[in-house]
Each structure stands twice: as C-alpha cells, then as structure tokens.
Amino acid sequence: MNYVKLIGEIFLLMGSFSLLVAGIGLLRMPDVYNRVQTGTKASTLGSILSFIGVGLLSVDHWDETNWIGRVIVLIIFILLTNPVSSHVLMRAAYVMKIPLSKKTSVDKLKEDIEHKILEEPIDE
Amino acid sequence: MNNIVIYIALIFLMLAMIAGLIRFIKGPSIVDRVVAFDSMTITSLVVIGVIAYLSNRAIYFDVAVVYGLLSFLGVIIVAKYIQGGL
Numbered sequence: 001m002n003y004v005k006l007i008g009e010i011f012l013l014m015g016s017f018s019l020l021v022a023g024i025g026l027l028r029m030p031d032v033y034n035r036v037q038t039g040t041k042a043s044t045l046g047s048i049l050s051f052i053g054v055g056l057l058s059v060d061h062w063d064e065t066n067w068i069g070r071v072i073v074l075i076i077f078i079l080l081t082n083p084v085s086s087h088v089l090m091r092a093a094y095v096m097k098i099p100l101s102k103k104t105s106v107d108k109l110k111e112d113i114e115h116k117i118l119e120e121p122i123d124e
Numbered sequence: 125m126n127n128i129v130i131y132i133a134l135i136f137l138m139l140a141m142i143a144g145l146i147r148f149i150k151g152p153s154i155v156d157r158v159v160a161f162d163s164m165t166i167t168s169l170v171v172i173g174v175i176a177y178l179s180n181r182a183i184y185f186d187v188a189v190v191y192g193l194l195s196f197l198g199v200i201i202v203a204k205y206i207q208g209g210l
Contacts, residue, residue, distance in 0.1 A: 027146060032155050035156060043167070054176070088204075093153070
C-alpha cells in the first residue's frame with residue numbers, strides 16, 4: 001500500500017463529500033442568492049480537493065505523461081473562473097429584482113443605492 | 125481493494141448530480157437553473173477526472189479543460205442576456 005495513494009484517496013473522498021454538501025445546499029437553501037453562494041463556493045472547494053486527490057492517486061504514471069501539469073492547469077482554471085461566474089450571476093439576479101428571503105436582515109447594496117453612493121447596476 | 129474508496133466517491137458524485145438535476149427541474153427562476161447547471165458541470169468535471177484515473181489516460185483532462193471553458197462562457201453569456209445587455 002502506497003502512502004501517496006492513501007493520501008490521494010482521502011483527498012478524493014473529502015472533495016466528493018464537499019460536492020455532495022453543495023448539492024444538498026442547492027436543494028435546501030431558501031433563496032436564489034444563498035443557492036448561488038452555496039452552489040459555487042462549496043463546489044469550488046470540492047473540485048479542487050478532488051483534483052488534488054486524482055493527481056496524487058496517479059503516482060505510478062507521473063513519469064510517462066504530463067499528468068500533474070494538467071491537474072495543476074485545471075485547478076488554476078477552476079480557481080480563476082468559478083468566482084467570476086458566481087459574481088456575474090448574483091448581479092444578474094439582483095438586476096432582475098428577484099425578491100430576497102424573508103430572513104434577510106442586511107442589504108448593503110440597497111442602502112448604497114438609496115444613499116447615492118453607488119449607481120444602480122444596470123448597464124446598457 | 126483500493127477501488128472501494130473510489131466507488132464511494134463516485135456514489136457521492138452521483139448523489140450531488142441528482143440534487144442538481146432536481147433543482148434544475150423545479151427551480152422557480154432562471155438563475156436557479158443556471159446555478160444548478162453550473163454545479164452539475166463541475167461535478168461532471170470531477171467525474172471525468174476519476175474516469176481518467178480509472179482508465180489511465182491523461183488526455184481526458186484536456187476534455188475536462190475544454191468543457192469547463194465552454195461552461196464558463198455559457199454562464200457568462202446567459203447572465204449578460206438576463207441583464208439586458210446582449
């Protein structure tokens with residue numbers, strides 16, 4: 001039993017469990033904004049942990065192909081693009097005026113728009 | 125007996141994808157559907173990675189990179205269309 005493979009299996013299990021938690025949060029959250037936040041943040045963590053796990057599991061093939069380089073490229077790609085897509089989706093939902101949940105107590109963007117600090121985020 | 129852990133991980137990934145599919149079907153607004161689609165895409169990227177390990181082919185990671193790029197562009201374009209800027 002190789003110890004690198006054991007560590008890779010632990011990473012893969014943690015990552016897939018985090019993705020499962022993201023799916024459950026996608027079902028149970030009360031609001032669009034909470035769903036966006038859960039569905040992108042937890043899935044980012046889960047996918048990064050899973051790819052680290054897969055990269056450590058394939059320790060036997062590191063010298064044949066450029067395996068670990070591709071895993072690092074994929075991790076950097078997900079780490080760059082996933083928060084951008086979540087931010088753009090959240091702003092689109094706010095522009096659509098989808099109502100917030102009843103449990104919401106703080107809405108900083110609405111306060112800033114009312115006090116004319118920030119313009120309303122509608123672009124032509 | 126290494127593969128039992130990988131099969132448990134695949135079961136977790138399938139449950140996550142089923143949860144995303146339920147939210148995709150009954151989501152009240154379009155943003156819910158886009159978020160569920162994005163989550164399902166990332167889950168399937170991980171599934172592609174596990175399949176690449178199980179079949180010992182590193183070229184599947186290139187497929188995963190291109191698929192992630194297309195998903196990112198799709199989400200950006202749909203959000204831009206919702207805002208009325210497209």
